Amino acid sequence: MKTRNDPKGVSTPETETPMPPLNRSAFKKLPIWDFEDIYNQDAPPKQKTCAQSLRNSQDESFKKAFLPNIRLYMHKDNINMSEWNRLSHFNNPFGFMGFQYKDVMEAVKLIPKPKEPLFIAKPGSDGCVRCAVVGTGGILNGSKMGKEIDGHDYIIRMNGALIKGHEEDVGNRTSVYVHTAHAITASGYFFKKYGYKSAPADEGIKYVMIPEGLRDFQWMTGLLKRERVAAGQYRKSRPWTYYSGQFDEGRFYVLHPDFLRYARNRFMKSPNLEKNFWAMVRPTNGAFAIFMALHTCDIVSAYGFMTEDYMKYNNYYFETGKTHVIFYANHDYILEKNTWKKLHDTKIMRLYQRIDSETGTEKQKKL
Template identity: 35%
Template sequence: MCGYGCGYADPRAMRSDFVAPIKVAHPDLRQICWIGLMCLCPLNNVLCGFNSLLCIFNTCCLLPVKTQSLIAFGLAMKSFGTTPQQLGKRRYSHRDDVVASHLIEQRHTYPSCTVQCQVRSVSTQLEGLCPLRKAVKKDDFLRLRFNFKVPVLQWAGSFSHSEWGRLETYIPPYGWKGLPQDIVRSTLALLNDSSSSRLFERRWPDQCVRCAVVGNGGILRGSKQGRAIDSHHFVFRVNGAITKHFEEDVGTKTSFYGFTTNTMKNSLNSYRKDGFTKVPRGQRVRYIFIPSNERDYVMMSAAIQGLTVTSGHDKGDWPSRYFGFKPPVKHFKMLHPDFVTYVTQRFLKSPLLKYSQLYMPSTGALMLLTALHMCDQVSAYGFITKNFADFSDHYYDAVMLPLRFYANHDMQMESWLWEVLHARKVMSLYKRTKVK
């Protein structure tokens, strides 16, 4: 049943950090739609349209989660060019060339791929030894999507006048449009450590680096996966990454913490009562900023220099309260706009791309895709699976809470992507049935 009544929200405002919710009673059910960074109807965890898409059209479509999941699942399959029956089984055909071309089609709000973005065969000394690239090399379907030549990180060498001219056309996180040039230039200039362009150093040239990416899904509660997670060379965590009191299920190691300034602060506010009182710290922890807007450049710059934030939304904030006082430059990383564009176009080309100022892949998705391009063996824990409704939203929820879907992410498409990559042996997705 669909009813009109959700207030209109300008998508240009919905990606901003200033959230001005609009609430309008549904004429029949008298439910409330909140429009801001999320648009969620509270009745039985009902979504406002397909991932709140219809809210943008002044429409609130009240559909059960299961029905919406099926709709989104079908749209995701259509975009990726396969069906559940073909999942992990289908052989390469000319159809894949067509699908791949569709996936990397340039949109006016995204930068066209540079020469680094063109499809190339995977060439690495480890391709015959390590599971991830070995799987990509053998699978034509995957080889059309993975490109390990795209720069993952920004650093001092990423800025030039020509790059500014190219990327200032596209909005963050896909470019630098609307950002002050001096802020981008000065922030990237600080990333001048010899390791700034690399996520980690390999101890041995022939080492297969094993990475665990830990989401915060309720599937991890009672999983006893902590030891398995900590056994990896590197562990990625995101947003409300609580480990205290949950060590047996999620481990203790943190190598990389991924976030935007907005998601970090929202997590500290929203999950403080659950135990998330500070972001991970330590000499071995590296911070991966997702450049979603000016706030991320300004916050990183102040953190590296040991200063307060001097402008913008976070003016007066003291980054040392999050990262410690003036950590070494090597502790800070920032994703490259070209990488965010590439993974969005190749892997997560959601229908929500029509609203480019609203949609972007989730923090967890970007960290998992980062690991898939930097590590040699990847395991994903705490990510959405087909039976997500059996578990609470987060592993640290005190009571059972249904998974919430947000207007600026396409969680169903992300879920489907993880299933595809798991089936094709590119990564291992942790799954389990609910213990009764």
């Protein structure tokens, strides 16, 4: 059954005040609004010249779900009061449900409009943008995939992207680092014992933020004002120090709630959204990074993500000793595993997969 929006709450251009915050606890499962599957889209980019682009896929289910012009980024010029009220119907990170207007908009009004696309084709190339999305899965330990990963035009990493000492397996370049405030701060704490010191800070790197919750907007306010965080979990923190001198507003992007909701609704809609803990359920940062790549690159390869034989590998590629993949309740890892396999099997992207080492010398299944 669809949950219909009260006409008094429907946002219109004439609306001058924010609607009262909705309480997530009032819903026993994900509420489905009449406008649930309606998203902002931007003007089409210039015509692609890459013949092998995933946008040319003939897979019917992908073509039906894929919106090549979905609005990727949120910034100060595309959130007005009407948009605020619309997005206030969706829980974070898919919207602003339960948030106070002033607490979030202080940050949003500071987010610069991106000055350039996240990626462009390299000069002298065939027009194709080739991207590697590198997760932290234990499957990469001993993979010797580093050279192949570095051979891509752009490399996207996220979370605890520990590179030093693991270059042979994971490469040594980073073009884009995808993160939340929690990921960029907690990684230093959790992975210090493995040699992790900071998020990647290659010269010219671009940073993409997932606005996961109120703490992320508080983080962005401090980051973009170059001031200590004023309130919340990171109060008194100095966010810009976590980017090792490479933070530049012109290379900072914030994923739009519409894009995050679209990726969930059309590709990764977990049955757990029907349960009473629905509000905490969302795709992983790595999953959002893959879908960002599918909308900004022509050819995508994913490394370090869950495969059918995930139980053979450690949770992280940099761990010593034997560990196991940890399943947290807010993510549906099996759904994501099946999604990556489907995208691989339908040739939308290429997923790095190990094979049984006893069967031969090949290191991965080829398309």
